[in-house]
Amino acid sequence: MNHAIEEYGRQRAIRRQTLERWLHLSESDGEVLLEFARELNIGENHLREFLDWMEEMAHRDVVSFRDIVKSSSIEPIWKDPRLGRNDKLRRVKEELRRLRFPRLVQAEREIQKRIRTMGLKSEIQLSVPLALEGGFLMLQVKSTSHEELKRLVGELATLMDRIEVKEVFDYLSGEAV
C-alpha cells in the first residue's frame, strides 16, 4: 500500500511533508484515500486541505477517514460516472466543507435562501463576503440611466422593510447563529 501511495505522490508531485501525513494513516484509511485521490486526480493543494479537514473531523466526530470518504453524502459524488473530474472535485469539496464547518455553511445557506426569497431584479444584487468574514452585506446596483437609478433606489427602500433583510443581518451579526 505504501508503495502505491509513494507512486501516486511521485506522479502528482505531492510534497514529502504531505505524503508523510498520508503514510501515517491506518492502512484502511490510507487505502480508501488512495482510491479517492486517484478518482479525483487530487494534487498537492487539495490533498493538503482535505487531509486537514478530514483529520479534524475524524478527531471531532470520532470517525475514520474511511467513514468520511465512504459516507452517504461523499461517496455518491466521487463515484458518480455521469460527472467529470472537475465537477466531482468541486462538489466533493463543497460537501467536505459543509461537514467540516456545519454552522458556517448553514448560516451561508440561510442567508442565500433569504436573498433568493426576496426575488430581486437582476439590476440589484445582494451578497455577503467569503465565509461571512467582516459580517457585512454588500449591495450592488446597476443602472444605465438616471431615471432607472431613481426607480431602483425606490425599490430598494421598499426592500429594506422586508423581514428577510433583517434576518440576513441577524445571521451576519451572530444573533441567529
Next chain:
Amino acid sequence: MAASQAEQTRMVVDGGGYRPQEVIVEVGSEHGLVYENLRRTLPETPFTLVENADEFLAKLRSTGDPFGEGKKRLFLTRYKGEFLKKCPGSEGSVCCNYYVINFASNCPMECSYCYLQDYLAQNPALKVFSNVEDLLGEAHNLFNKHRNFFFRVGTGEITDSLALDPYIAFSEQIVPCFAEHPNALLELKTKSRCVDRLVSLDPKGRVVVSWSMNPQRVIDADEHGTASIEERLEAARRCQEAGYKLGFHFDPMVEYSGWEEDYREMVERVFSVLDHRRIAWLSMGVLRNTPGLKRIMRQRFPASGLLAGEQILGPDGKMRYFHPLRVSMYRKMLHWIRQASPTVFVFLCMESKQVWEQVFGFAPSCEKELGEQIIAAQ
C-alpha cells in the same frame, strides 16, 4: 504507551512549580543579579558555563521537539538588541498602542495553542537575559526623554511575565523602575501563581498585574503546567491587597459544547472574589491560529480539541472562529461581564472594526484612541 514529547515536557512544569533541569550560562553572563538570584534559588541545579551558545542551540534543534525540549533548561545570555519595542499587533485590527519589554524568551508553561511554538521555532531555547541593567537604563531614558507621552508597557509578549520570577526575581527590578515614572504603566501578564515577590513591593499605582483566564476545563485540556483558575484568583486577590490594579484577559476564548455555562461561571467567580473597582481592564479575544501553528499543534498536541473549531483564515493570515460565531461569543461574554460590573473597561484584542461595531456599537477611531481609553480606565 510512551509519553509524547509534549507530554514529557509537561512533567517538568506546574503553574509556578517549574524547576529547570540545568542552567546554561553563556560566558559574560556569569556575574550580575540574575545569575546570583539563579544560584541562590536553584542550589541543587547544575550550572554549565559555555563559551558560546552555538553547540547548545544546535543540540537543541536536533531533538525531535526543540520547542518542548528548550523548556527543560534555562539559558542565561545577554540580549544584544533594544529591549523596548512597539507591540506589532495584527494587520487590519484595532490596536491598543502597547509597548513590550522582552526580559526572557519562550515560557516554561506549555499551552497547546501558544503562538510561540511557531514564532520561536528557529529560536526555541528558554532564555533569560542577564543584562537587566541595560533594560532598566533603556526604560529610564525613554520615559525621561518623552515626559509628555504615556507609555503602557508589558513584559508578557514572548514569555510569561511571572512564571520565572521565583528564580530570577525580575519583578524586584522592574516594579521599582516603573514606580518612579508617572508617565509609564507596566502590565505583568501571567498564567501563574508566582506573586510572592510582587506582594512585598510597592507599585505606587504604576503596575497592573493581569491574568489570562479560561475555565478550568480549558486549562486542564490545553494550558499545561499553568496555575488552576482558583490559584490564579487567589494570586490576584493577594496582588489586589498589596495595592496592585488587576487586569484579566479572557483570551483565547474557546468555543465548545457547554462553553457558555463555563465562561459565565468563570466571569461570576472573578467578580465574586475580587473588588471590581480595582480591575483596570478586561480584554476578550477568541482563539487564534495560523496555518503554520496548526501544523505544529497537529504534531505536538494531536489530541487537542482546539484543532476542530470552525476557524476561518482571515485577511491578516490568522484563523479565527467565523465572524458571526465570534461576535455572538463576545456579546454573550460582554453581557455576563456587564451584569457583574456595569462600568469595568472592556476591549477586544486583535479584532477588526466591524467586530467592534457589532459587539460594542462603536469602534475606536485609531490605536491612539483605544490606548488612551485604556490608560484613562486604570
